[in-house]
Amino acid sequence: MEILVCVRRVPDTSENEIELNSAGNDIERDDLVYSINEPDNYAVEEALQIVARVGGNVTVATVGGEDDEEILRREMAMGANHGVLITDEAFGGSDGKGIATILRAFVQKGSYDLILTGVQAEDGGAQVGGMLAALLDYPFASLVNSIEVLDGKKLKIGREIEGGNKEISEIDLPCVLSIQTGINEPRYVGMKGIRQVASISIPTFGVSKLGLDPSAVGEAAAKVKRVDYFIPALGKGAEILHGSREENIDKVLELVAAKGGLK
Amino acid sequence: MARIFAYIAHKGGVVDDSAFELAAAARKIDPTASPTAILAGWGADLDAACKNLSASYPEIWKIANEGLAYPNAELIRKGLTKVLPNNSIVLVAHEHFGIDLAPGLSIKLNSAFVSDVLDIAGVENASLNVVRQEFGGQVSAHVQCDISSGAVITIRPGAFKMQNGAPIHGTVIDKSADVGALTAGRRYLETVVAEAGDVDITKHNILVSIGRGIQEKENVAIAQELADALGAAVGCSRPVVDAKWMEKSRQVGSSGKTVKPKVYLACGISGAFQHLAGIKGSPFLIAINKNPKAPIFQVADVGIVDDLLEFLPELTAKVHEMRTVAAK
Numbered sequence: 001m002e003i004l005v006c007v008r009r010v011p012d013t014s015e016n017e018i019e020l021n022s023a024g025n026d027i028e029r030d031d032l033v034y035s036i037n038e039p040d041n042y043a044v045e046e047a048l049q050i051v052a053r054v055g056g057n058v059t060v061a062t063v064g065g066e067d068d069e070e071i072l073r074r075e076m077a078m079g080a081n082h083g084v085l086i087t088d089e090a091f092g093g094s095d096g097k098g099i100a101t102i103l104r105a106f107v108q109k110g111s112y113d114l115i116l117t118g119v120q121a122e123d124g125g126a127q128v129g130g131m132l133a134a135l136l137d138y139p140f141a142s143l144v145n146s147i148e149v150l151d152g153k154k155l156k157i158g159r160e161i162e163g164g165n166k167e168i169s170e171i172d173l174p175c176v177l178s179i180q181t182g183i184n185e186p187r188y189v190g191m192k193g194i195r196q197v198a199s200i201s202i203p204t205f206g207v208s209k210l211g212l213d214p215s216a217v218g219e220a221a222a223k224v225k226r227v228d229y230f231i232p233a234l235g236k237g238a239e240i241l242h243g244s245r246e247e248n249i250d251k252v253l254e255l256v257a258a259k260g261g262l263k
Numbered sequence: 264m265a266r267i268f269a270y271i272a273h274k275g276g277v278v279d280d281s282a283f284e285l286a287a288a289a290r291k292i293d294p295t296a297s298p299t300a301i302l303a304g305w306g307a308d309l310d311a312a313c314k315n316l317s318a319s320y321p322e323i324w325k326i327a328n329e330g331l332a333y334p335n336a337e338l339i340r341k342g343l344t345k346v347l348p349n350n351s352i353v354l355v356a357h358e359h360f361g362i363d364l365a366p367g368l369s370i371k372l373n374s375a376f377v378s379d380v381l382d383i384a385g386v387e388n389a390s391l392n393v394v395r396q397e398f399g400g401q402v403s404a405h406v407q408c409d410i411s412s413g414a415v416i417t418i419r420p421g422a423f424k425m426q427n428g429a430p431i432h433g434t435v436i437d438k439s440a441d442v443g444a445l446t447a448g449r450r451y452l453e454t455v456v457a458e459a460g461d462v463d464i465t466k467h468n469i470l471v472s473i474g475r476g477i478q479e480k481e482n483v484a485i486a487q488e489l490a491d492a493l494g495a496a497v498g499c500s501r502p503v504v505d506a507k508w509m510e511k512s513r514q515v516g517s518s519g520k521t522v523k524p525k526v527y528l529a530c531g532i533s534g535a536f537q538h539l540a541g542i543k544g545s546p547f548l549i550a551i552n553k554n555p556k557a558p559i560f561q562v563a564d565v566g567i568v569d570d571l572l573e574f575l576p577e578l579t580a581k582v583h584e585m586r587t588v589a590a591k
Binding site for chain 1: 336337340358359362363365366367368369370371374375376377378379392394395397398399401402403404405406407408409412447448449450451452453454455456457468469475493494495501502504505507511512514517518519520521524525526528533546547548549550554555556559560561562563564565566567568569573574577578581582585
């Protein structure tokens with residue numbers, strides 16, 4: 001099975017406190033730790049496990065710039081066979097549909113049975129996978145938390161729905177699936193693995209190689225634009241206890257006893 | 264202003280609460296709007312859902328199709344694409360079905376798409392300004408959306424307050440004939456109900472709930488020891504289940520359990536809305552987190568900025584000490 005996984009590099013919220021810059025028009029991006037978007041990493045692991053069972057290849061692709069090469073290499077160190085950087089000045093300012101349009105052009109240059117994305121990016125809208133599927137007229141499923149290959153033509157998939165229940169469906173290939181976190185346990189990538197793929201050259205694709213109309217992507221085509229970032233005015237917010245740890249512990253116990261009926 | 268539609272989810276003849284929230288969102292986009300509800304489904308369930316919605320929406324479009332007895336987003340997308348007028352604004356609840364339906368619908372309608380909207384900041388000509396959250400709720404963003412060729416917008420559950428207007432007598436209009444036969448590349452087979460698990464976290468007055476801040480599986484014991492001392496249960500947020508540190512049955516949130524304790528101790532939980540959606544009944548919420556900017560502090564009653572790996576064991580020791588004193 002030929003599998004394409006679309007990935008993104010994002011600020012890692014488990015490593016950073018996200019703050020506004022002084023102008024208030026963006027987040028403070030200096031000194032941010034970036035990593036692969038977490039659900040995308042689960043998607044790559046799932047692709048590797050499918051290929052281990054039924055054979056095939058895994059390609060990871062990202063729309064971005066030179067800095068994004070690091071996550072492609074990281075996923076190649078995990079075992080992905082190919083990494084592709086889709087990059088062009090004309091792509092800057094693309095909205096979700098713009099990114100999906102770029103990815104469609106890339107998909108049509110190849111031959112993939114299955115396309116995976118992460119369910120959502122930290123700063124995204126859970127949108128590109130569903131849009132890409134609609135542009136390609138492929139079936140789509142979001143929030144996928146299990147995949148079983150039935151034969152060369154279809155999969156049996158589970159989707160995470162309310163209350164921890166699971167919706168099971170059959171889906172025809174080729175299709176696009178957005179992968180939920182927790183579907184598997186992504187393998188660890190060590191420094192040694194990263195070093196082994198450090199010198200592999202990563203092919204790039206731009207507007208002309210993809211045969212894209214530049215006016216269909218980028219800022220000019222975007223119907224959706226982020227204007228600014230802000231920290232919302234809070235409701236009353238928590239009463240923060242500023243005592244010593246011992247005082248805070250006493251206070252918490254008192255509150256738990258009063259409000260929870262501690263026995 | 265373009266016509267506004269609200270796609271309404273329903274089950275067993277009962278419409279989802281989001282039906283009323285979508286109506287509130289529509290009125291915030293256009294105070295003069297008379298939003299139209301669209302429901303798809305089959306049989307008596309669909310008719311009952313349409314009927315009970317007619318007290319709140321002046322016009323209800325019904326799409327009845329045997330293939331829609333179970334809501335399949337691809338089929339419903341095809342149906343909606345056939346019946347929706349050009350340049351419509353379509354509102355959908357941002358939950359698992361909306362996430363399935365909405366992005367592809369915007370492509371087929373050739374309209375703009377914005378997801379998980381919390382508020383409407385303003386409308387000017389063909390530009391709609393909405394509020395979203397990013398980075399797990401640590402920051403919010405204003406997003407401008409060109410609605411000149413319509414828009415599909417998913418609305419965060421609970422973000423818009425239901426309004427109780429006087430009941431009206433809405434009309435149900437049957438659009439089924441415009442839709443015709445539908446086929447999809449994805450076919451529903453069955454729903455597997457979540458396993459009950461060893462501990463029922465919905466039955467406890469006090470919950471000690473842990474998030475990513477617990478850092479590793481071995482540390483879950485720290486929370487369990489506190490819970491044992493307090494006569495409480497240990498719950499958790501999604502990252503803890505994803506990492507396989509606790510069973511899915513312990514997860515609080517929209518994709519896990521809905522709990523109604525009296526006291527909720529959120530330990531190392533950032534406070535993503537999917538997690539908060541599982542906490543009902545307004546418990547007294549105490550948050551312990553190293554990050555003073557964690558969104559959980561916006562909703563907690565009391566907050567402590569501290570390292571839970573040190574705070575919780577000391578708290579447990581104090582509970583034991585208190586009980587020893589009380590026993591004497």
